[in-house]
Amino acid sequence: CENQDGRPLRQRLLVVANRLPVSAVRRGEDSWSLEISAGGLVSALLGVKEFEARWIGWAGVNVPDEIGQKALTRALAEKRCIPVFLDEEIVHQYYNGYCNNILWPVFHYLGLPQEDRLATTRSFQSQFAAYKKANQMFADVVNKHYEEGDVVWCHDYHLMFLPKCLKEYSSNMKVGWFLHTPFPSSEIHRTLPSRSELLRSVLAADLVGFHTYDYARHFVSACTRILGLEGTPEGVEDQGRLTRVAAFPIGIDSDRFIRALEVPQVQDHIKELEERFSGRKVMLGVDRLDMIKGIPQKILAFEKFLEENSHWRDKVVLLQIAVPTRTDVPEYQKLTSQVHEIVGRINGRFGTLTAVPIHHLDRSLDFPALCALYAVTDVALVTSLRDGMNLVSYEFVACQDSKKGVLILSEFAGAAQSLGAGAILVNPWNITEVADSIRQALTMSCEEREKRHRHNFAHVTTHTAQEWAETFVSELNDTVIEAQLRTRQ
Ligand code: ADQ
Numbered sequence: 001c002e003n004q005d006g007r008p009l010r011q012r013l014l015v016v017a018n019r020l021p022v023s024a025v026r027r028g029e030d031s032w033s034l035e036i037s038a039g040g041l042v043s044a045l046l047g048v049k050e051f052e053a054r055w056i057g058w059a060g061v062n063v064p065d066e067i068g069q070k071a072l073t074r075a076l077a078e079k080r081c082i083p084v085f086l087d088e089e090i091v092h093q094y095y096n097g098y099c100n101n102i103l104w105p106v107f108h109y110l111g112l113p114q115e116d117r118l119a120t121t122r123s124f125q126s127q128f129a130a131y132k133k134a135n136q137m138f139a140d141v142v143n144k145h146y147e148e149g150d151v152v153w154c155h156d157y158h159l160m161f162l163p164k165c166l167k168e169y170s171s172n173m174k175v176g177w178f179l180h181t182p183f184p185s186s187e188i189h190r191t192l193p194s195r196s197e198l199l200r201s202v203l204a205a206d207l208v209g210f211h212t213y214d215y216a217r218h219f220v221s222a223c224t225r226i227l228g229l230e231g232t233p234e235g236v237e238d239q240g241r242l243t244r245v246a247a248f249p250i251g252i253d254s255d256r257f258i259r260a261l262e263v264p265q266v267q268d269h270i271k272e273l274e275e276r277f278s279g280r281k282v283m284l285g286v287d288r289l290d291m292i293k294g295i296p297q298k299i300l301a302f303e304k305f306l307e308e309n310s311h312w313r314d315k316v317v318l319l320q321i322a323v324p325t326r327t328d329v330p331e332y333q334k335l336t337s338q339v340h341e342i343v344g345r346i347n348g349r350f351g352t353l354t355a356v357p358i359h360h361l362d363r364s365l366d367f368p369a370l371c372a373l374y375a376v377t378d379v380a381l382v383t384s385l386r387d388g389m390n391l392v393s394y395e396f397v398a399c400q401d402s403k404k405g406v407l408i409l410s411e412f413a414g415a416a417q418s419l420g421a422g423a424i425l426v427n428p429w430n431i432t433e434v435a436d437s438i439r440q441a442l443t444m445s446c447e448e449r450e451k452r453h454r455h456n457f458a459h460v461t462t463h464t465a466q467e468w469a470e471t472f473v474s475e476l477n478d479t480v481i482e483a484q485l486r487t488r489q
Helices: 040-046 066-077 088-107 117-145 162-169 195-203 213-227 254-260 264-276 295-308 330-350 367-376 391-398 415-419 431-442 446-462 465-488
Strands: 011-019 022-028 031-036 051-058 081-083 151-155 174-178 207-210 230-232 235-238 241-247 281-289 316-324 358-361 379-382 406-410 424-426
Touching (some): 117 162, 151 465, 162 174, 162 195, 213 230, 213 241, 264 367, 316 330, 316 367, 379 391, 379 431, 391 415, 391 446, 406 415, 406 431, 406 446, 415 446, 424 431
Parallel strands (some): 011 051, 011 151, 151 174, 207 241, 406 424
Antiparallel strands (some): 022 031, 230 235, 235 241
């Protein structure tokens, strides 16, 4: 549908994220094959019918030559994606350095990496310069494709500098920014040498969103305490200009999971798993292998449970599926070895010739296999030390309408605020408490499981990814209109 001047009737939404939702593989000098990755954000935006979404981001590959860049740009255009080309040095300094070595651990309360604290402090300036440069490169691409009336939605900690760069291009641009991680307490945020510049850049946006009210409150406190600005119930005010700050808890495309359970391939998987683990209760962990997910803590709690409940030893199995990430980073390599070591020790201690208590896989599962696993699980264990939301807990609930399994959920995951009433909430640092909650979950009555599941299932199927995206974008449109009315008064 188009207007007379050829412009689409639906409002255009430019979604800017560090990574495009594709994996690109070069097949020749000027040919690429692309695969769309069906992550939460993609399905969220596919479900939003009022907007026509375009994606802007890095394709995750280094393309130094012009022929390759032109060919990739053409291939991506068919998927409504627009690439930002980053060279290896920028990726190293901006993405590996500032984003993942500094912002990620600080926002998750882990502080700067212990071993190279001094080296990190020394390289801080150059990494922050690369961060700003990369953000400017994203802004240049957005500006090139921006048309008046478009909504620009910037995502995550990689792009905190982007709202400022965009508003410098055009103060009328409608800019929203959403953070997928926690925003830490202002006392943690203030340790960042670039604390003020980051806050001011984000405040250039019209609307700033977080998963929970706590993160939003921390952000407002950081602006009041560090920048000396005024916090209001609506957001943060600076010389009469209001940046609206609010919570927009993300969800999942729950129908996609519920429908998948009817697919014959998934049902076959379910039967295989039920036969394989017949006579044993299945406990499940699905995480990216990251320090924030608390995987060693989870496995140690399971060990404690087996230690204290010997009659359960041959009646329960823990399946831990951990997708490796950032495999070139020494801290992540160390985490992998640590997890392997603990799993080996526990299996040696409690295993028999025919069965082991923990099956640990260092890999990703495809969608049908993941849905089947969620469906046969009796108890899901999410023990994040900090987590913006944690969608695994939502996906588990969506797949449990026949089994009504129990969710043990860290109180430090954003999801604890939405699924807390149905889950057993735990402090993942307290291994005894987690071990006790495993026993509680495994012995819970059917009525209690039913009641808890009903609560969570209703939440997961009502507050979906589509609802999240629609709410954020319509709130952004309203915020801009209200601001225009205020300036006219
Ligand atoms: P993540 O840290 O990646 O996301 P999460 O929200 O749990 O964490 O999402 C992980 C996704 O990856 C899920 O869709 C899950 O199915 C998939 N996944 C994980 N392990 C897998 C495996 N072994 N095999 C297959 N798939 C696997 C960040 C923040 C979160 C926030 C989201 C969305 O850290 O806190 O919830 O963004 O905002």
